[in-house]
Amino acid sequence: MKILITGGAGFIGSFLSEAYLERGDEIYVVDDLSTGSLSNISHLISNSHFHFVNDTILNREVMMELVGICDIVVHLAAAVGVKLIIDEPLKSIHTNIAGTETVLELANKFRKMVLLASSSEVYGSNSRVPLSETDTRIYGPTQILRWSYAASKAMDEFLALAYYRTKKLPVIIARFFNTVGPRQTGRYGMVIPRFIGQALKNEPLTVFGDGAQTRSFTYVEDLVRGIIGLIDESRAVGEVFNIGGEGEISINDLAKRVISVTQSSSQIRHIPYDEAYQEGFEDMQRRVPDISKIKDLIGYENTYSLDDILLKVTDFERDRLGD
Ligand code: UDP
Numbered sequence: 001m002k003i004l005i006t007g008g009a010g011f012i013g014s015f016l017s018e019a020y021l022e023r024g025d026e027i028y029v030v031d032d033l034s035t036g037s038l039s040n041i042s043h044l045i046s047n048s049h050f051h052f053v054n055d056t057i058l059n060r061e062v063m064m065e066l067v068g069i070c071d072i073v074v075h076l077a078a079a080v081g082v083k084l085i086i087d088e089p090l091k092s093i094h095t096n097i098a099g100t101e102t103v104l105e106l107a108n109k110f111r112k113m114v115l116l117a118s119s120s121e122v123y124g125s126n127s128r129v130p131l132s133e134t135d136t137r138i139y140g141p142t143q144i145l146r147w148s149y150a151a152s153k154a155m156d157e158f159l160a161l162a163y164y165r166t167k168k169l170p171v172i173i174a175r176f177f178n179t180v181g182p183r184q185t186g187r188y189g190m191v192i193p194r195f196i197g198q199a200l201k202n203e204p205l206t207v208f209g210d211g212a213q214t215r216s217f218t219y220v221e222d223l224v225r226g227i228i229g230l231i232d233e234s235r236a237v238g239e240v241f242n243i244g245g246e247g248e249i250s251i252n253d254l255a256k257r258v259i260s261v262t263q264s265s266s267q268i269r270h271i272p273y274d275e276a277y278q279e280g281f282e283d284m285q286r287r288v289p290d291i292s293k294i295k296d297l298i299g300y301e302n303t304y305s306l307d308d309i310l311l312k313v314t315d316f317e318r319d320r321l322g323d
Pocket residue numbers: 081082178189190191192194195206207208209213215251283284
């Protein structure tokens with residue numbers, strides 16, 4: 001099959017490309033290298049089944065050609081990372097809304113299936129544990145920029161479901177919870193690459209707020225198996241799925257684990273949210289997915305523990321730092 005991966009030079013997209021290539025599929029990646037990078041896909045470029053187009057999903061002409069060629073679109077391209085959303089709100093909102101609209105409109109024109117990557121951010125500050133796909137979304141005021149990401153992803157979901165209902169376009173929505181692994185950059189705020197980078201340099205680990213907030217982390221290869229499994233399952237069409245890890249850990253405990261795994265002499269430094277992000281910033285206190293829906297449908301399982309993940313990211317970051 002020919003698969004178009006928007007944002008395929010990003011951290012998740014590069015692993016998804018690899019997995020599909022291993023299966024013998026042909027991959028077309030469109031990526032503007034805004035948060036993705038050529039180094040993520042440099043090992044794939046020489047593969048004759050891998051095609052890379054350096055452009056934005058907002059370029060309708062380019063997208064028309066690519067969607068026309070491919071059988072399936074996996075739409076990963078988006079402005080991601082809390083820090084990026086806050087630093088560049090206009091560009092982020094435009095990419096996430098107009099970009100997805102272009103992808104869906106063209107997929108409908110050529111009648112191609114779309115898997116839309118959504119996010120656990122859509123649940124907002126609902127800290128129910130675990131969060132299931134039909135749970136309520138709770139958002140703060142529009143003056144707090146972080147909510148624009150949740151709102152834009154929710155609008156993408158509405159749009160995709162509207163295409164499914166009104167045009168019978170085959171769409172699948174996957175809500176990714178905190179996904180981690182090698183190649184993820186800490187530049188846009190993601191906590192694990194940041195902590196590991198800090199620990200390897202023996203710098204203080206920057207815990208935002210009081211560190212009592214929790215997250216569940218998934219390894220990127222598990223997530224990728226989930227994505228491919230959903231696309232291969234016809235009963236997934238028209239549905240929304242959580243994909244994420246099952247363990248829950250506080251950010252304070254995560255910092256301690258990182259220090260121990262990396263054998264670092266770093267200290268932990270707490271930084272108020274106002275300083276870390278924006279005045280009035282609101283964080284999610286807990287975010288744990290209910291993954292029974294994807295488990296029941298495709299037998300999804302997480303196979304990597306948090307320590308496995310931390311070791312893999314540590315190895316990668318050590319190489320990157322040239323140790
Ligand atoms: N965080 C932190 N220090 C950092 C980066 C992030 O304490 O240097 C916290 C952040 O405030 C959040 C959690 O770690 O509570 C996860 O942040 P991330 O940006 O990785 O993902 P989010 O779940 O916020 O989308």
